[in-house]
Amino acid sequence: MSQLAANVFYSFTLQSLLATAFFIWFRPTRYFHATHAMIAPLGAYAAIYLWGAETGWVALVSALAGATLTAAAMGVAVEALYARLGGGRDRPLVILVVSLAIYAIAQNVLAIAFGERIVRWPALADAQAVSTMGVELSVTQVVAAGVAIAAVVAIWCWWELSAAGRTARALSDNPELADIVGVDTRAISRAFAAISAGCAGLAGVLIVLDVGVTPSEGFNLLIPAITAVLLSGARSISGVVTGAALVATLQGTTAFLLGSKWEDFVVYALLAAILVARPLGLQSNATREA
Amino acid sequence: MSFFVLSGLSAGYGGRRVLFDFDLSLPERGLTLLVGANGSGKSTLFKALFGQARVFEARSFDFLDRKISPGARVAWFRRRCGYVPQYRNVFDSLTVEENLSVALGGVWRARRTELEAVVGASPFSRLRDRAGNLSGGQKHALALALALDEDKRVLLLDEPLASLDGGARTRVASIIGKLAETKAVLVAEHRFSVFAGVADKIVALKQGRVAIVLENARTLARDALVERVTTALLRAP
Numbered sequence: 236m237s238q239l240a241a242n243v244f245y246s247f248t249l250q251s252l253l254a255t256a257f258f259i260w261f262r263p264t265r266y267f268h269a270t271h272a273m274i275a276p277l278g279a280y281a282a283i284y285l286w287g288a289e290t291g292w293v294a295l296v297s298a299l300a301g302a303t304l305t306a307a308a309m310g311v312a313v314e315a316l317y318a319r320l321g322g323g324r325d326r327p328l329v330i331l332v333v334s335l336a337i338y339a340i341a342q343n344v345l346a347i348a349f350g351e352r353i354v355r356w357p358a359l360a361d362a363q364a365v366s367t368m369g370v371e372l373s374v375t376q377v378v379a380a381g382v383a384i385a386a387v388v389a390i391w392c393w394w395e396l397s398a399a400g401r402t403a404r405a406l407s408d409n410p411e412l413a414d415i416v417g418v419d420t421r422a423i424s425r426a427f428a429a430i431s432a433g434c435a436g437l438a439g440v441l442i443v444l445d446v447g448v449t450p451s452e453g454f455n456l457l458i459p460a461i462t463a464v465l466l467s468g469a470r471s472i473s474g475v476v477t478g479a480a481l482v483a484t485l486q487g488t489t490a491f492l493l494g495s496k497w498e499d500f501v502v503y504a505l506l507a508a509i510l511v512a513r514p515l516g517l518q519s520n521a522t523r524e525a
Numbered sequence: 526m527s528f529f530v531l532s533g534l535s536a537g538y539g540g541r542r543v544l545f546d547f548d549l550s551l552p553e554r555g556l557t558l559l560v561g562a563n564g565s566g567k568s569t570l571f572k573a574l575f576g577q578a579r580v581f582e583a584r585s586f587d588f589l590d591r592k593i594s595p596g597a598r599v600a601w602f603r604r605r606c607g608y609v610p611q612y613r614n615v616f617d618s619l620t621v622e623e624n625l626s627v628a629l630g631g632v633w634r635a636r637r638t639e640l641e642a643v644v645g646a647s648p649f650s651r652l653r654d655r656a657g658n659l660s661g662g663q664k665h666a667l668a669l670a671l672a673l674d675e676d677k678r679v680l681l682l683d684e685p686l687a688s689l690d691g692g693a694r695t696r697v698a699s700i701i702g703k704l705a706e707t708k709a710v711l712v713a714e715h716r717f718s719v720f721a722g723v724a725d726k727i728v729a730l731k732q733g734r735v736a737i738v739l740e741n742a743r744t745l746a747r748d749a750l751v752e753r754v755t756t757a758l759l760r761a762p
Binding site for chain 2 (some may be wrong): 401405407
């Protein structure tokens with residue numbers, strides 16, 4: 236049972252990072268862009284391409300930083316493209332279609348470059364496993380959980396405590412008023428895109444260290460994150476982290492009781508149920524009828 | 526010398542025009558009241574100035590006799606004009622303190638006494654509360670405070686008395702009167718009786734066109750004022 240709890244906790248840390256990354260983009264824009272699903276695999280493959288031949292702590296730290304920056308740059312580029320799209324009231328739909336096209340292109344480019352098979356980068360494979368109180372985790376898992384927690388805490392501090400985060404929350408709350416009072420909405424939107432994509436890229440590296448990725452992995456990583464954000468009502472990072480805890484617990488318990496092939500099924504079913512009942516999240520006031 | 530002159534503004538949404546060939550001049554200080562029924566184009570004027578509605582035409586826009594080029598107008602308005610929209614005019618999920626910091630910067634603390642003197646102490650007594658939890662009157666007072674940047678010499682208020690009860694309405698109207706002593710204040714209201722007798726100038730709109738402009742409105746008796754505006758609105762096509 237304690238091993239199950241440890242596995243759930245490890246999964247929760249990565250889910251929290253992925254969900255926070257999605258939240259930072261979704262909260263101010265309120266549109267879904269499919270390209271976000273491709274950013275975690277992009278970060279993973281960027282790490283493999285740049286440092287995959289090496290192992291050890293230096294390579295790992297370099298890969299984490301390099302992949303985060305690469306993903307952040309992609310996020311800014313995608314945001315700049317979306318900013319040029321028109322569409323009026325149909326803008327969210329236009330963005331969804333364009334983002335699906337970018338997702339498909341990026342997935343194919345990664346498949347051509349790296350192949351379809353699962354790729355892992357065991358940068359810390361030589362380190363001994365950590366074993367305590369009947370729980371065993373690899374050093375890679377401990378490092379990944381630590382990095383994910385540190386990243387989420389850093390983003391929470393930026394979002395809740397800094398002047399830039401306060402301005403970002405203002406923009407998320409009321410974009411028109413933010414514009415009126417003189418907030419540089421374009422600059423803040425670029426910052427959102429960079430932070431969101433950077434976090435997703437970082438999560439991609441943490442995932443490739445342990446379980447590995449494939450070019451088509453994107454939506455499998457994103458859907459639990461979306462579920463966590465919608466469970467939370469997409470209002471705060473602490474809510475998103477709580478949502479991620481629920482999703483990770485549900486997945487872990489399902490895998491333990493029914494087998495791992497059911498763990499994705501329950502998340503998809505939960506997401507479908509949320510979207511039917513409350514399209515903007517369980518804590519929102521919007522229902523299907525509204 | 527004119528302080529603020531706008532001429533020939535036509536604006537709307539998508540391909541639909543709501544405001545037609547609208548002219549407006551504001552004195553450096555004083556209250557100008559923009560009256561008209563819902564849908565007459567009052568909010569569209571404000572939104573057009575702030576780039577939130579489409580401007581089809583605008584012949585000229587002068588500030589202190591200096592022409593502001595079309596490309597620079599929206600940026601100019603955001604820099605020089607405070608604007609309080611009718612709806613969603615505070616950041617609901619932020620605290621009162623955070624609202625003030627976002628809109629006015631950290632300097633609001635140094636200006637607190639001045640701001641309290643203008644909008645009242647009520648919102649400042651709840652600095653740590655979320656703005657969404659304030660009463661209607663407190664929200665309006667906070668919304669006015671957010672627009673009181675020192676650099677902003679023109680204040681645009683869209684239906685500032687909407688959804689307020691009698692007491693709060695009188696308080697907010699009094700705040701607006703006080704603001705007009707130092708700034709050019711343009712208020713859009715469809716029930717203008719509260720400001721009749723206080724406004725220096727009244728512009729009445731009907732279906733996006735000016736029905737009547739009354740300069741020196743304070744010199745007219747309240748009943749005469751109401752009758753002239755009502756008659757003009759009824760006669761306008």
